[in-house]
Amino acid sequence: MHRALVIAIAVCWLLAGCERPQLEQPRSASQNASGKLDPNDPEFKKRAQARLQEMKREESIREEAPWPGRTGLPDDDERELPRYLRREFGQLLSQPGSLRAQDLxxxxxxxxxxxxxxxxxxNYGSAKSKFAxxxxxxxxxxxMGWGDRTPPK
Structure with a gap:
């Protein structure tokens, strides 16, 4: 995958994720009356920048698992899969309990x-079989994708 595409997807994910109302938490100073975060608010920009920096740090980490190097895919694509899944799940590698390459x-x-x-x-988060x-x-x-699409029998 191209690095620019990955970062563009991450920014879209970040902005989309921040627009969901936070029903379980009190409204922060950067939220407008509808409960959505204001992307022009300095607090929002600071949090978005911190999240992007953490995601960039993740790119340099080489996770250990039995399968990288054995699929026939380019190394960059293999290494991107767990990062892609964490973005889909709203996680960072630095967060306790987040998906790891060895969970695949x-x-x-x-x-x-x-x-x-x-x-x-x-092998993460649900008893129901999910596939990447x-x-x-x-x-x-x-x-890349994930969900209920299953390999042939």
Missing amino acids: HYLGVFVQGVETVHYWRI YVVVAPADRQV
């Missing part, structure tokens, strides 16, 4: 139609 169990690669799909079982996947599309670009 590589299941293999499967050809599905014109796509080649790598699957991992997510990397789709290698015909144009040799990878698309």
Whole structure:
């Protein structure tokens, strides 16, 4: 994945996540009357910048797990998968209890139609089976995702 795309997605995620009303917490000074955070507020900007800095620090960490280097995917794509999932889950590696690379169990690669799909079982957060996947599309670009999409039997 291209670094600029990853950062753009992270910023979108950050802004989208900050716009959800915080029902369980009292309104902070940076929230407007509707309960949404004001992106022009200095407190919001400070928190957003701190979050982006933490995400950049995460990029330099090489997590240990049995599967990196064994999937046939480029190393950068393998290393991006747990970071992508943490962004989806609203987590940072520095947070206790957040998803780690070792929480992913590589299941293999499967050809599905014109796509080649790598699957991992997510052993984190739910008893229900969830899977992460990397789709290698015909144009040799990878698309990451997660959810109920399952590998073929």
